[in-house]
Amino acid sequence: MKPIAAVAGALVLLLAWGGAKIPWEKAMARDQRKATYGFSGPTTVAIREKVGQGLALAALGGFRGLAANALMLQAHGAWEEQQWVRVRSALELATMLQPRVAVFWDTASWHLAWNAAVAAEKYSGESSETKRKIEARRWVEAGRDLLERGTKAVPEKALLFQRLGDLYWQRLGDYQEAARCYREALSKGDAPPYLERFVGYALEKAGDKQGALEYFKDLRREMGDAPSQVRRPEVVEREITRLEKETAEKRVRKIK
Amino acid sequence: MIGCLRRISAVAGNTFLEAVRQKVFAVLLVFALVLIGGANYFTEFSFQEQFKFLKDLGYAAISLTGLLVGLLGAAQLIPGEIERRTILTALCRPLRRWEFVVGKYFGLTTYLALMVVIMALAVWGVLGWKEGQFLRAEGLDSETAATIRAEAMDPRLLQAVLLVGAKLAVVAALAVFFSTIATSTTFVMAMTLLVYLIGHLQSVAREQWLETGEVTRWTVRIFLAGVALLVPDFNLYNLIDEIVAGNVVVWRTTLEVLGYSGVYIGVLLAAAACMFEGRDI
Numbered sequence: 001m002k003p004i005a006a007v008a009g010a011l012v013l014l015l016a017w018g019g020a021k022i023p024w025e026k027a028m029a030r031d032q033r034k035a036t037y038g039f040s041g042p043t044t045v046a047i048r049e050k051v052g053q054g055l056a057l058a059a060l061g062g063f064r065g066l067a068a069n070a071l072m073l074q075a076h077g078a079w080e081e082q083q084w085v086r087v088r089s090a091l092e093l094a095t096m097l098q099p100r101v102a103v104f105w106d107t108a109s110w111h112l113a114w115n116a117a118v119a120a121e122k123y124s125g126e127s128s129e130t131k132r133k134i135e136a137r138r139w140v141e142a143g144r145d146l147l148e149r150g151t152k153a154v155p156e157k158a159l160l161f162q163r164l165g166d167l168y169w170q171r172l173g174d175y176q177e178a179a180r181c182y183r184e185a186l187s188k189g190d191a192p193p194y195l196e197r198f199v200g201y202a203l204e205k206a207g208d209k210q211g212a213l214e215y216f217k218d219l220r221r222e223m224g225d226a227p228s229q230v231r232r233p234e235v236v237e238r239e240i241t242r243l244e245k246e247t248a249e250k251r252v253r254k255i256k
Numbered sequence: 257m258i259g260c261l262r263r264i265s266a267v268a269g270n271t272f273l274e275a276v277r278q279k280v281f282a283v284l285l286v287f288a289l290v291l292i293g294g295a296n297y298f299t300e301f302s303f304q305e306q307f308k309f310l311k312d313l314g315y316a317a318i319s320l321t322g323l324l325v326g327l328l329g330a331a332q333l334i335p336g337e338i339e340r341r342t343i344l345t346a347l348c349r350p351l352r353r354w355e356f357v358v359g360k361y362f363g364l365t366t367y368l369a370l371m372v373v374i375m376a377l378a379v380w381g382v383l384g385w386k387e388g389q390f391l392r393a394e395g396l397d398s399e400t401a402a403t404i405r406a407e408a409m410d411p412r413l414l415q416a417v418l419l420v421g422a423k424l425a426v427v428a429a430l431a432v433f434f435s436t437i438a439t440s441t442t443f444v445m446a447m448t449l450l451v452y453l454i455g456h457l458q459s460v461a462r463e464q465w466l467e468t469g470e471v472t473r474w475t476v477r478i479f480l481a482g483v484a485l486l487v488p489d490f491n492l493y494n495l496i497d498e499i500v501a502g503n504v505v506v507w508r509t510t511l512e513v514l515g516y517s518g519v520y521i522g523v524l525l526a527a528a529a530c531m532f533e534g535r536d537i
Contacts (some may be wrong), residue, residue: 006530007533
């Protein structure tokens with residue numbers, strides 16, 4: 001075969017395959033993107049702009065997981081030095097590189113809504129208590145924002161909904177919202193068994209004792225006659241008795 | 257047909273033995289095994305994070321070592337034979353040029369497959385070791401223990417290994433293709449590495465060329481079309497990240513990517529054989 005014919009033959013072959021593979025690649029990429037990010041994952045350009053050059057090279061060269069891990073290590077180092085802005089930026093980037101890793105969102109929100117917020121409130125050295133509280137609230141909101149985004153990125157797992165519920169309960173005192181998040185977590189199928197009782201506890205904390213009582217009653221009914229011991233039916237029954245007693249006492253007080 | 261297969265397997269066997277004798281590959285394998293074992297020392301994180309770190313580092317070590325072996329091995333395949341003049345004695349036998357190219361490729365990929373299997377076993381070994389460490393910890397409830405077991409011995413990791421292997425096989429096919437054109441090993445390595453890196457941006461070029469409509473200059477459009485048409489989309493193998501993250505990746509998706517890799521390798525080998533037929537030795 002003449003060299004020119006060989007080159008032409010190889011080129012034609014590669015171009016013909018190139019034309020055929022593009023629709024296939026597009027379909028596969030679309031399916032994977034849909035499965036991985038929903039509909040709007042971070043684009044390569046966005047990653048390149050936001051991540052440093054070294055990490056971008058790793059992330060775009062097929063070592064995205066390693067780049068994200070390096071950022072988590074960076075965040076850990078910054079946390080030890082109480083450099084909260086650096087912690088936040090490293091965590092934001094790590095979750096951007098690997099939005100489907102639930103444990104990254106979990107760790108990131110814990111650092112912001114708990115560690116950074118407590119540090120801002122108690123150890124910042126700011127003399128004004130109001131300013132300290134505002135700053136702490138800002139960190140809690142940042143943690144909540146991360147978790148809200150995390151639940152959209154990993155909607156099929158219970159973990160982040162549970163953590164969001166914990167955040168509403170422990171950091172924001174919004175118990176109705178906590179109950180909603182716990183319910184959402186329970187609908188995912190991989191929630192820990194104790195979480196089903198937390199919906200009732202959250203409703204009670206929100207002041208809705210009647211709602212909590214009805215919830216526990218429904219839960220006990222749903223458990224059936226021979227419930228699994230892991231679901232602790234005796235605790236649910238104890239809660240029903242306690243709430244019935246308390247609501248009855250409340251009614252008596254009202255009548256008096 | 258049987259004669260053809262015999263000739264291909266003879267070349268493949270010879271290439272495999274040559275690769276086994278290369279000390280640099282053994283050193284790379286040891287380096288990867290040390291890296292995989294060293295990943296066990298990220299102990300300041302939760303067990304989920306530690307397992308993720310282990311898996312990420314393990315698969316990165318497999319990818320990186322496999323990439324280096326593929327590059328170094330394929331770069332020497334044909335230019336090395338030409339330089340040593342051994343190709344003349346090989347081709348004066350009843351051996352067709354395409355059989356020589358295909359045999360060389362299969363010899364190299366068999367060696368790559370062996371390395372991937374050894375490293376994957378090392379990753380599983382380290383995961384098992386870590387699992388044992390966690391399970392021996394005191395005060396562990398049954399639910400956490402079950403999660404640890406599921407994290408450590410996740411059967412989906414087999415999908416990740418297959419995807420890493422397929423990606424490396426495509427890179428090796430690219431290197432074999434370049435080695436049929438090139439006269440120097442440096443050229444083969446540089447070109448393959450460049451295509452490997454561009455392959456991770458191929459989807460961006462494809463989108464810019466076909467979907468966004470942002471690029472209007474025809475010179476840029478021709479460049480983007482060239483990248484989209486001639487370079488494989490290596491982002492398709494990012495499913496490995498999903499598997500490491502513990503998310504469900506259906507077998508159909510994995511098999512589709514493996515099928516894509518298989519067809520790509522076939523086309524690259526056909527193009528390489530075509531180029532080699534016209535080459536003056």
